[in-house]
Amino acid sequence: MNVKVMVMGASGQLGREIRQQFQGCYDLDAPGLDITDYPSVKDRISEINPSVVINTAAYTNVEKAEEEELTAFQVNAIGAQNVAIACKRVGAKFVHISTDYIFDGTKSAPYEEFDSPHPLSVYGKSKLWGEKLVEAVGGESFILRTSWLYGEGHNFVKTMLKLADERDKLSVVADQYGTPTYTKDLVWVIEKLMQTDFYGVYHASNNGSCSWYEFARKIFELTGKTVKVEPVSSAEYPTKAERPRCSVMENKLLKLRGLDVMRPWEEALQDYLENAVH
Numbered sequence: 001m002n003v004k005v006m007v008m009g010a011s012g013q014l015g016r017e018i019r020q021q022f023q024g025c026y027d028l029d030a031p032g033l034d035i036t037d038y039p040s041v042k043d044r045i046s047e048i049n050p051s052v053v054i055n056t057a058a059y060t061n062v063e064k065a066e067e068e069e070l071t072a073f074q075v076n077a078i079g080a081q082n083v084a085i086a087c088k089r090v091g092a093k094f095v096h097i098s099t100d101y102i103f104d105g106t107k108s109a110p111y112e113e114f115d116s117p118h119p120l121s122v123y124g125k126s127k128l129w130g131e132k133l134v135e136a137v138g139g140e141s142f143i144l145r146t147s148w149l150y151g152e153g154h155n156f157v158k159t160m161l162k163l164a165d166e167r168d169k170l171s172v173v174a175d176q177y178g179t180p181t182y183t184k185d186l187v188w189v190i191e192k193l194m195q196t197d198f199y200g201v202y203h204a205s206n207n208g209s210c211s212w213y214e215f216a217r218k219i220f221e222l223t224g225k226t227v228k229v230e231p232v233s234s235a236e237y238p239t240k241a242e243r244p245r246c247s248v249m250e251n252k253l254l255k256l257r258g259l260d261v262m263r264p265w266e267e268a269l270q271d272y273l274e275n276a277v278h
């Protein structure tokens with residue numbers, strides 16, 4: 001209980017999951033800090049003197065980031081570095097969350113940790129800059145790249161369930177592949193890793209892969225919804241931000257370290273639908 005953990009972005013999807021799972025196990029601090037405000041970040045981290053800081057705070061609107069590049073970079077790159085510097089000053093371990101969108105999705109096999117990144121969107125670029133700036137600080141940091149998150153708050157699963165109640169037919173993109181990841185499972189990995197000194201970049205998604213269309217079909221299969229789902233191509237559903245066609249990642253370093261506690265995505269989804277969605 002005397003391990004102090006600070007969570008940045010504590011009211012977001014992942015931040016809420018961490019608070020839920022860590023409550024009662026750790027001395028938890030969830031400040032409503034703006035991570036782009038370096039003096040405040042530095043002062044608060046010095047004052048609390050945590051053992052671990054987890055940064056889930058991010059500019060996550062992939063579409064809007066195309067128009068708000070500066071803000072996206074302020075939060076995802078500069079903000080991440082601010083927290084990393086403040087952690088280094090007090091000797092705190094730093095867990096930073098990144099994304100599969102740093103890849104361009106053209107590789108024909110799952111991405112490993114040391115594959116070359118090549119982001120297609122402003123969001124992806126800003127997150128990659130965040131990774132590089134965190135690494136440049138040279139502190140005790142873990143960078144966890146995850147994908148297609150769902151848990152507390154708004155997410156694809158809840159959107160699909162809502163639409164299924166409102167419509168008879170849905171169109172879902174079938175030519176973008178990735179791995180849905182339950183925040184609960186990601187928190188298991190965070191907790192395992194933060195107890196080690198194995199600093200570095202990790203892929204941390206549930207196991208397996210699917211398209212958004214297959215993801216939607218599985219959600220309806222598991223909940224017994226009878227809505228008709230139609231596969232569409234990305235070209236039929238134009239967006240401002242370009243997304244990777246196949247950003248499936250392998251949790252290779254977690255496996256090598258014997259720390260891959262991730263379940264197959266279908267199993268995690270079933271757990272979520274049975275126990276967390278009301």
Ligand SMILES: NC(=O)C1=CN([C@@H]2O[C@H](COP(=O)(O)OP(=O)(O)OC[C@H]3O[C@@H](n4cnc5c(N)ncnc54)[C@H](O)[C@@H]3O)[C@@H](O)[C@H]2O)C=CC1
Nearest residue numbers: 009011012013014034035057058060097099146147148149
């Ligand atoms: N949601 C997803 O599908 C994926 C998310 N990620 C990454 O996982 C992490 C967590 O994502 P979610 O919890 O889903 O995001 P979220 O959007 O639910 O939460 C992000 C939180 O950060 C806060 N925030 C924004 N700007 C801030 C600032 N300047 N200072 C402090 N807080 C600020 C927001 O208010 C929000 O509460 C992020 O780093 C994101 O880039 C990675 C892959 C997929």
